[in-house]
Amino acid sequence: MTVSFSPIATVRSGYRDTSEIPKGPGAEHHAEGVIEVREDLAEGLADIEGFSHLYVLWVFDRQKEVRLTVTPPNDDRPHGVLATRAPVRPNPIGLTVVELLGREGCRLHVRGVDMLDGTPVLDIKPYLSNVPAERLKRGWLDAAEARRAGRPLPEP
Amino acid sequence: MTVSFSPIATVRSGYRDTSEIPKGPGAEHHAEGVIEVREDLAEGLADIEGFSHLYVLWVFDRQKEVRLTVTPPNDDRPHGVLATRAPVRPNPIGLTVVELLGREGCRLHVRGVDMLDGTPVLDIKPYLSNVPAERLKRGWLDAAEARRAGRPLPEP
Numbered sequence A, B: 001m002t003v004s005f006s007p008i009a010t011v012r013s014g015y016r017d018t019s020e021i022p023k024g025p026g027a028e029h030h031a032e033g034v035i036e037v038r039e040d041l042a043e044g045l046a047d048i049e050g051f052s053h054l055y056v057l058w059v060f061d062r063q064k065e066v067r068l069t070v071t072p073p074n075d076d077r078p079h080g081v082l083a084t085r086a087p088v089r090p091n092p093i094g095l096t097v098v099e100l101l102g103r104e105g106c107r108l109h110v111r112g113v114d115m116l117d118g119t120p121v122l123d124i125k126p127y128l129s130n131v132p133a134e135r136l137k138r139g140w141l142d143a144a145e146a147r148r149a150g151r152p153l154p155e156p
Helices: A039-045 A139-149 B039-045 B139-149
Strands: A003-005 A009-012 A032-037 A053-059 A093-104 A107-111 A120-126 B003-005 B009-012 B032-037 B053-059 B093-104 B107-111 B120-126
Touching: A032 A039, A032 A120, A053 A107, A053 B093, A093 B053, A093 B120, A120 B093, B032 B039, B032 B120, B053 B107
Parallel strands: none
Antiparallel strands: A003 B003, A009 A032, A009 A120, A032 A107, A053 A093, A053 A120, A093 A107, B009 B032, B009 B120, B032 B107, B053 B093, B053 B120, B093 B107
16 A cells, blocks of 8 residues: 655755754754745645644655664664654654744744755644653653763663 | 655554544543554564654545645634644644553554554654743634633734
8 A cells, every 4th residue: 555645845944965954853953944835725824823833744855765773863772763763764754843933925934944955845733732741751862861961761 | 746655554443433533633532542563664663662652643544635724623713724633634644642551562552542443654753852831822723712711812
């Protein structure tokens, strides 16, 4: 079974090469950019400007390799690719939470871009709610951060 | 331009019909289910059990209609489909945050399922961080909730 999609938008960012993008799950993304939504979908954006944050689902379109195990930039140990955000996943789909700064017609001005210029976007959704912080565990990522900081490892 | 994906997993849930699934962005989803990942991708799950919550990207595979404007179940006013979580979006991709209860080989036991039984899954990612609550605005959704509760409308 195969499912096919046509992109609904294109990312405009200052990033021309992946080496310019801060890497790893702890990386801070403050870069601003624009999501240019297709003109024929303009009506679908009505009222989006009321949301402070959006999910952007996009394609790692310049990424062809797939690996099942990766060693992330912020750890020295390998992990299953589905337990990371690495681009070399079976389906190269990226997910980014961006802050919506404003809208001009079909152009969404956003902060928090970590996509290359020209990246195709599959979907945009409002960000609605958080997982309660006291219930959030981040597995190997918390362990890697603790090791680097010389702190005790978190409880499993 | 078209991008194609092969599902990496299938959802097993108690939902056989969309009418059984709690609707609307404020709906509470406590249903448990299983995400059955393809056996050939087993290695890609290594260490995923350390995360309390996962993003699941999936396909509204029994949804063919596309609409640019929708009136959500929890409001009486229409909004652009990209400002909602409605399934009738240009690319019918769903995004659900589930709590990971445990893993048995390629089977992920999860809570918070809102997908039909048999739903194809495109990607699974660890949930890593929240948007700070004091910076989160939810546009028409906050307004609709305030109207229904008889509270003053939120500041735009």
